[in-house]
Amino acid sequence: MLITLFPSLESLSLLWLQITLAAAWVVLIILIAWGVSHFTNSEPEIIRKIVHIGTGNVILIAWWLNIPAIVGITASIFASIITLLSYIFPILPGINSVGRQSLGTFFYALSIGILVAGFWYLQQPQYAVIGILTMAWGDGLAALIGQRFGKHKYQLLGSNKSWEGSLTMTFFSFLINMFILLATQGNIWQTWIISIVVAIVATTLEAFSFLGIDNLTVPVGSAALAYSLIQILVLN
Template sequence: MIPIFSQTLSITLVGFYLGILIVISETLRRYYQADSEITRKIVHIGAGQVILLAWWLNIPSYLILWASFGASMVAIISYFLPILPSVNGVGRKSLGTLFYALSIGILTFLFWDKSLPQFTAIGILVMTWGDASAALVGQRWGKHKYLFLGSKKSWEGSGTMMVVSAIVVLSILSFVYPWHNYLLIIALSTAIIATFLETFSIVGIDNVTVPVFSAIFCYYLLQLFS
């Protein structure tokens, strides 16, 4: 348990970072007419980096769980009321922001107090970087479309998801564990699983399936090789 002063400082730093992120996205939307999808991705990617900040600051799990609960409540309200249009537009038929917040809580519950924060980070960052990159590339350069269980995707977007996810997983595993060639296998396998899960994104459900199951899969695959 870190001292109260350090706890307060850590929470303040995280809150300041998130506040700046929201201000930037809202400013871009209101004063520069930035597309709402772009501002959502800014928040999506930026907010995901908080897990690295929490890891570095050794923030207790109960604080992250409370933050996850609070963010979930804000996401539900924002779904119906225009309190944060840059995050979740009114009437947008997606609960992705809510699932995003819930996934942080689930992964924290599963790994944080077991001294395995790296897997919480893997799940969240695969979602933030992989999923967001896939969406942006798919929307801009996705020429070859396919339909999977009602979700329309592009091969360009899915390929981006797999590459970015593999880089994220390999980077974190290499930071935490001594280098072994099987880390490449684990990273690529986890990326394939994450990409498959991302293809089913009705109502934003991939914002919970991708991070949670990717992290669990990565964890157990590492146990198999270790």
């Protein structure tokens, strides 16, 4: 499957269809979050994680539909600009309000652009998917589980964490890596070892989340590590 940086003129109609489907998914997630916010008594953290997890899945649509890299990069740039402006103006108050100083939303948008630019160019989009989904599902569910059920607390660089949340991060990071690597590399022993290692490293990176930097280090670090380990253990 050839992945190109710029779409050809002949594929313009297909491109618009791809963009429409991806945009429709993001709009759907935002509408779901809006509905939950306005018609239920859900906590603000629930609303943020619906957006956090839901929008992250757009990377799957980009992968499956073979959306050109320039689309993802452009969307990341616009999203990054909007999130930066939202820290000055109340554009996304419900999403950015996390009860502490954080640039997490900006780093999240930035990480998507970095991973699409890097792994679409290498024609290895599955690693961008690994990075974004590890952040979306692993970190998103870790925050929810940790806040609701986290009884055993620890602190790193001013960030309050729980062992329950961290174990959730490890478990779902492992599942994401395992499923994607099974689909792309097959059921080989390296798939299981790499999934475990990436999950542990992702959990460690997530623990150091001052200023929301984990929204950048977790996806980029997970993707880069998975890619590197495949090169070392499988392709060499």
